[in-house]
Amino acid sequence: MVATSVTAASEVESVYRQDGDRLWRALYAFAGDEDVASDAVAEAFAQALRRGSEIRDVRNWVWRSAFRLAAGDLKRQSSLSRGPLPEGSFHDPHPDEQLLDALQGLTPQQRAVIVLHYYADCPVREIARRTGMNPLAVRAHLSRGRKHLRVLLGDER
Numbered sequence: 001m002v003a004t005s006v007t008a009a010s011e012v013e014s015v016y017r018q019d020g021d022r023l024w025r026a027l028y029a030f031a032g033d034e035d036v037a038s039d040a041v042a043e044a045f046a047q048a049l050r051r052g053s054e055i056r057d058v059r060n061w062v063w064r065s066a067f068r069l070a071a072g073d074l075k076r077q078s079s080l081s082r083g084p085l086p087e088g089s090f091h092d093p094h095p096d097e098q099l100l101d102a103l104q105g106l107t108p109q110q111r112a113v114i115v116l117h118y119y120a121d122c123p124v125r126e127i128a129r130r131t132g133m134n135p136l137a138v139r140a141h142l143s144r145g146r147k148h149l150r151v152l153l154g155d156e157r
Contacts, residue, residue, distance in 0.1 A: 008052035110145030
């Protein structure tokens with residue numbers, strides 16, 4: 001039993017090392033708030049460590065959980081006010097503030113699939129696994145999200 005928990009903790013650590021930074025950036029793009037992103041990443045990995053070998057696919061479970069935690073935090077906030085990007089190694093050195101602002105105009109589902117597809121470079125099937133959505137729903141949210149982003153960014157082709 002100890003070997004199982006050590007193995008599970010090792011797998012969680014491996015996912016953290018491989019995906020932690022990218023997950024934080026994706027959550028920041030999704031939420032527009034560094035605290036929400038940081039809290040969601042920390043809590044998702046903490047829960048994964050507590051659950052241990054109960055989780056079949058740690059990477060997908062952590063991503064799905066982190067996005068759900070961030071969405072819950074956003075619902076609890078009365079207003080969303082994002083300041084300038086914080087300094088640090090987790091951040092894109094050349095963020096597109098206009099795009100980050102426009103992402104906040106999408107529905108949470110559209111924002112999640114857009115961020116996972118374009119920022120985390122996930123294909124539709126992977127997005128479906130990480131979010132728990134049906135692949136057809138992922139495609140629909142991608143399509144609607146792209147159209148809405150074009151309008152929000154002033155590129156109405």
